[in-house]
Amino acid sequence: MEQDKLERYSRQMRFSPIGEKGQKELAGKSVLIVGVGALGTVLANHLVRAGVGLVRLADRDYVEMSNLQRQMLFDEKDVNESLPKAVAAEQKLKAINSAVKIEAYVTDVTMDNLPSLLEGIDIVLDGTDNFRTRFLLNDMCFKYGIPFAYGGAVSSRGMSALFIPGKTPCLRCFINPGEGTGQTCDTIGVISPVVDIVASYQVVEVLKYLVGDESSLRGTLRSFDIWKNHQFELKMDKAKPSCPTCQKHEYPALVEEEDHVTTLCGRETVQIQRKEEFDLNVWAKKLESISEIKLTPFLLRVHLHEGEKLVLFPDGRVLVQGTEDISRAKTLYSKYIGG
Incomplete structure (x- = not known):
């Protein structure tokens, strides 16, 4: 990377765990963000500004007025034009950092198209709003050996963890399919700060991984409620022995019938x-x-x-x-x- 192009990252490079070496590492990395809503827009904004070489976006939805309270890359013009979220985000991100390659896919991420979306990808970030897709991402990432940065936010509560095949348990070791409460942002609401916090936790672990500072990885599933001032960390040192994904390598989301x-x-x-x-x-x-x-x-x-x-x-x-x-x-x- 040319020295003049590094100037925009000067403050980031002064942070010694990244430095110039780490910045050049980031420029050669590729990430996939699935879901470009509340979490996804924050994830994409941070990673594009940080100088990750390629940011691939996938989302099936379009921008609505109710999104603007927390989905930081969108504005009223996007709503009026009914732009797909992936397209609206791509336009904003290219204006933020033209040196980063942005790829936008307006698509419903499924078992069939996910393998092609994963081609050349170093890490996957969860910007989704449902566990069916999260389990699909979890199982596909563990099958292909790609780290998966999980995040979820609803109401004033958030959770995040970085799952690395061969080194950590997977999402299924901590959350069972069918345990969902049916609570979504559209049924019980969400406040914007919890979205920013969850996405920031996701991104900082991703940056550690991409620059090669794995000794600094948190190694926990963190959950919190910023309104009630609760926080809890669950160590990710033991996989569930019967886990069908990371222990038995059966990958249920890749073989079970979808709805x-x-x-x-x-x-x-x-x-x-x-x-x-x-x-x-x-x-x-x-x-x-x-x-x-x-x-x-x-x-x-x-x-x-x-x-x-x-x-x-x-x-x-x-x-x-x-x-x-x-x-x-x-x-x-x-x-x-x-x-």
């Missing part, structure tokens, strides 16, 4: 069939504070402020009414049902 998604012809409706059943009374209480609902013994109908409707059935079916766009339906499902 079955079907477009209902002529009805402007997408049906999502999940494996778990719904307790309609429980979900009515979760959703009544944010939406107009109608509960019957047979179904729960939810009128969303976006204009679409969700219809939940006890057998685990969800109808997303008002769209035939599968990506849009998945986005609404993740917002309000989680995963």
Whole structure:
């Protein structure tokens, strides 16, 4: 890297654990950020400003007004133009640092396209909003031997950890599929500072790893509540012996069937069939504070402020009414049902 191009990183290089050597290391690294919402925009902003050589972005959603409270790369112009988040972020990031290569993919990250998104990538950062995608990232990263920087934020609570294949346990050792509470930013809210803190914890561990200072890695799963002033660290020194990912190398997310998604012809409706059943009374209480609902013994109908409707059935079916766009339906499902 030429000396004049290093000038923008002069303050970062004066930080001795990075220095000029570390800065040059960063310029040769590539990262994948999955999800370019609240966490993802902070992650991308830090890494592009830090001078990571290639930042690849993947997100299926577009910018909405309610995003602006915490998704720091977006503005009202992006909302008015209904720009995909990956595209809007790419435009902002290129203006921030033209020396960094930005690749934006407007896509729903799946088992099928994730391998191509991982090509040439040194580390993956979690900017997602649901555990189904997180477990997919976890299992694929451990299969391919790529570190996975996990992060999650909702309400005033946050969690983060860096999982490294062959050196640490994986996400499944600490969180079991199906343990989700159904709480999302759209159901119980989120404050912007917790997003910034989680993403910053993720990035600092990623920077340590990318410059080769692995002795300084935290080695814990950190959780906290910044409103209630709670913090807890769980050491990542022991894997769960029965873990199907990092111990048995079975990678369940890569072999199990995903929720079955079907477009209902002529009805402007997408049906999502999940494996778990719904307790309609429980979900009515979760959703009544944010939406107009109608509960019957047979179904729960939810009128969303976006204009679409969700219809939940006890057998685990969800109808997303008002769209035939599968990506849009998945986005609404993740917002309000989680995963």
